[in-house]
Amino acid sequence: MLYFQRAIILILFIFSNLYLALGQTIPKRELRGVWIATVANIDWPSRDNINPEKQKQELIDILDNHQRAGLNAVFFQIRPSADAFYAKGREPWSRFLTGYQGQAPSPFYDPLEFVIQEAHRRGMELHAWINPYRASTTLRADHFSKDHITKTKPEWFFKYSGKYLFNPGLPEVREYIIDVIMDVVKNYDIDGVHFDDYFYPYPDARNTPLPDATTFHQFGKAFANIHDWRRDNVDILIRDLGLAIKKEKPYIKYGISPFGIWDNKRDNPEGSETFGLSGFRTLYADGVKWMKEGWIDYINPQIYFPFNNRAAAFEILLDWWEKHTYGRHFYVGHAAYRVNEKKPGWTDKGQIPKQIRHLRAHHEVQGSIYFSSKSLTDNLAGLRDSMQYNLYQYKALPPTMDWIDSIPPSAPFGLQAQLASDFRSNTLKWQKSDEGQEQIYGYVIYRFVQGEEIDLNSAAHILAISYDRDYLQYTDNSLSPHTHYLYMVTAIDRMKNESKISNIREVIVP
Numbered sequence: 001m002l003y004f005q006r007a008i009i010l011i012l013f014i015f016s017n018l019y020l021a022l023g024q025t026i027p028k029r030e031l032r033g034v035w036i037a038t039v040a041n042i043d044w045p046s047r048d049n050i051n052p053e054k055q056k057q058e059l060i061d062i063l064d065n066h067q068r069a070g071l072n073a074v075f076f077q078i079r080p081s082a083d084a085f086y087a088k089g090r091e092p093w094s095r096f097l098t099g100y101q102g103q104a105p106s107p108f109y110d111p112l113e114f115v116i117q118e119a120h121r122r123g124m125e126l127h128a129w130i131n132p133y134r135a136s137t138t139l140r141a142d143h144f145s146k147d148h149i150t151k152t153k154p155e156w157f158f159k160y161s162g163k164y165l166f167n168p169g170l171p172e173v174r175e176y177i178i179d180v181i182m183d184v185v186k187n188y189d190i191d192g193v194h195f196d197d198y199f200y201p202y203p204d205a206r207n208t209p210l211p212d213a214t215t216f217h218q219f220g221k222a223f224a225n226i227h228d229w230r231r232d233n234v235d236i237l238i239r240d241l242g243l244a245i246k247k248e249k250p251y252i253k254y255g256i257s258p259f260g261i262w263d264n265k266r267d268n269p270e271g272s273e274t275f276g277l278s279g280f281r282t283l284y285a286d287g288v289k290w291m292k293e294g295w296i297d298y299i300n301p302q303i304y305f306p307f308n309n310r311a312a313a314f315e316i317l318l319d320w321w322e323k324h325t326y327g328r329h330f331y332v333g334h335a336a337y338r339v340n341e342k343k344p345g346w347t348d349k350g351q352i353p354k355q356i357r358h359l360r361a362h363h364e365v366q367g368s369i370y371f372s373s374k375s376l377t378d379n380l381a382g383l384r385d386s387m388q389y390n391l392y393q394y395k396a397l398p399p400t401m402d403w404i405d406s407i408p409p410s411a412p413f414g415l416q417a418q419l420a421s422d423f424r425s426n427t428l429k430w431q432k433s434d435e436g437q438e439q440i441y442g443y444v445i446y447r448f449v450q451g452e453e454i455d456l457n458s459a460a461h462i463l464a465i466s467y468d469r470d471y472l473q474y475t476d477n478s479l480s481p482h483t484h485y486l487y488m489v490t491a492i493d494r495m496k497n498e499s500k501i502s503n504i505r506e507v508i509v510p
Contacts, residue, residue, distance in 0.1 A: 027360065028459040029399045029496075031331050031367025032392055033073035034066055034376060035129065035196075038096050039080035039137065043373040050098050052105045056114060063118050065377045069384050070392025072465075073125040075194050075369060076115050078184065082135040082149050082166075086112035088187035091180060092145045102145030116189050123442075123465040125398060127192035127253070128184050132177050132237065134198055135164040149176070158211045161204040168200065168233040168284075169215040178241050185248050192253035193245055197302055199234050200284045202277075230284040242295045250404060251494045255298035257333050257369070258287040260305065260317055262324075272320040274312040291326045297401055298328055300369055304335035306345025307354065314355055322364040329399060331367045332359055336375035339383055349381040356391050366399045394459035397444070397496050409439040409491045411499040412472075417487060417507045426507050429473040430489050439493045442467040445474045446501075450484035456501065465492075484508045 220229035259279035263271035410433035
């Protein structure tokens with residue numbers, strides 16, 4: 001009886017969401033991302049799980065869940081506190097992975113290598129999420145390995161709010177952080193490098209001044225005040241890291257997720273009509289400048305506010321950021337973790353689905369990223385179900401970035417189809433073009449019913465997206481009897497530029 005009741009509830013949920021979605025077009029290109037936080041074991045691995053096989057299975061389950069929900073990008077935290085969830089680098093293993101900083105997984109595996117492979121296998125991008133300045137989440141001596149950078153270079157750090165933080169004003173600190181990140185860029189097949197909102201620290205409860213006056217006197221003589229100098233320190237890191245990434249691998253996407261408010265209009269005529277913390281003034285993060293100068297490929301402000309919020313309304317911040325993209329991508333950061341809060345705006349369980357429908361009406365918004373993974377896998381407020389059965393019911397490609405690459409690969413050819421003897425499946429096989437073969441990164445498989453307009457801009461006709469240039473076949477197991485199908489395949493490159501279609505193959509199911 002309980003199973004029957006749950007089934008009825010799910011059916012009603014699906015139909016109600018379909019009703020709400022009437023008239024809505026689900027875009028074929030849209031970034032649909034999720035943050036998988038490893039600091040303090042927020043999302044992965046679960047606390048006290050130090051068994052590599054169990055960790056891998058846990059991660060597979062997470063990725064499978066997000067794939068079914070329609071997501072196409074994972075932002076995986078690989079450096080929560082000057083430590084590593086990867087092997088090919090210069091910093092010690094994270095204690096959040098093995099229980100002790102500096103201790104490798106046993107039996108050995110490389111989590112970053114593993115998650116890249118598993119994400120790509122599911123047609124999902126993998127972005128390496130890195131915290132540049134946070135060196136610890138604690139001051140406890142037993143939480144540090146003897147070779148942690150706070151031990152070998154103590155002069156590079158200051159203490160603030162119970163943590164060690166890199167001093168951004170030191171040139172050698174910037175060089176070190178860039179070198180750390182370039183280890184990842186050079187050694188791993190990542191799709192992007194991603195920073196969140198932690199630059200200079202958020203103020204503590206007492207609003208304690210930052211202890212960097214001595215560094216300012218040493219290096220800030222060209223600046224009228226310490227605030228402009230701090231912003232310049234962050235600017236230099238953002239600019240120089242971007243140059244290094246693009247020199248090594250131009251296709252790697254580079255973006256930042258700053259605090260949702262750049263600056264308030266009451267303090268700055270260019271700011272938004274908001275009344276909250278200013279990322280520009282408090283964290284010294286000038287996201288508008290980074291976009292305007294073309295130093296980053298996308299901005300992903302954390303608009304963690306509901307509609308009509310008195311201090312910072314979602315719709316006001318969305319409109320404001322939309323006007324400050326300068327030709328680069330703008331993704332919205334959504335507060336999935338807040339959906340069960342008993343606060344104005346969040347008592348509406350449809351708050352985030354409404355945000356998605358709203359931003360889709362804005363042409364300068366190319367997608368969304370959700371914090372955090374567990375909020376979705378736990379299906380808080382039914383948000384994950386809304387994704388799978390409504391908002392993201394069709395697959396989507398990430399948007400292209402023309403300033404990096406706009407040339408599509410050559411189309412595949414020789415598409416063949418083999419209908420199974422029981423008429424329940426159809427296997428497609430094709431060949432890749434020799435022309436520009438090195439550009440091919442994967443394929444998109446489309447299916448239409450005879451009589452339908454062949455419109456490749458319609459996400460509803462995508463059967464699968466593959467990120468494997470050498471996998472030249474696909475089996476369609478979703479056939480209906482007495483149906484005449486048309487199949488075609490396109491090739492995509494690393495930046496998801498799409499080729500023309502292959503030949504069309506018809507299949508008639510008796």
